[in-house]
Amino acid sequence: MQTFAYSIWGISIAAFVILMVYRANLTNHETDQLFLGDEDGTNYHHQEQAEIVRRVDRVTTYCRGVGGVAALTTIAVVGLVVHNIVHTAF
Incomplete structure (x- = not known):
């Protein structure tokens, strides 16, 4: 039971860390620009930023x-660790 709980815990933590790193990578590509017109291909950049967002x-x-x-x-x-500590101490 404990091994299963530790495995699920490790998998959930790993998935969370991977998602956070992926989100950070996406936000690195995001820019804080204001696109005012459609000239010189800014429409493409606006669409690219909208896709990133x-x-x-x-x-x-x-x-x-x-x-x-x-x-x-x-x-x-x-909780499992505390439970084990309490049961082995008493």
């Missing part, structure tokens, strides 16, 4: 879900 928003939703699972499994693992 859409992807970041989608990944952020997954980050919240996986982060919640990681937090819950962390609490469960801490």
Whole structure:
């Protein structure tokens, strides 16, 4: 039972870290520019930035879900460790 809980905890933490690194990589490509017109290909840049923002928003939703699972499994693992300490001490 403990090995299974530790495995789920490790997988959830790894998935959370991977998603956070991916989101950070996406936000590195995002720029803080204001596109005022359609001249000189700025429409292409505007579409590219809109796509990056859409992807970041989608990944952020997954980050919240996986982060919640990681937090819950962390609490469960801490509970198991405390339970083991209490039972071996007494």
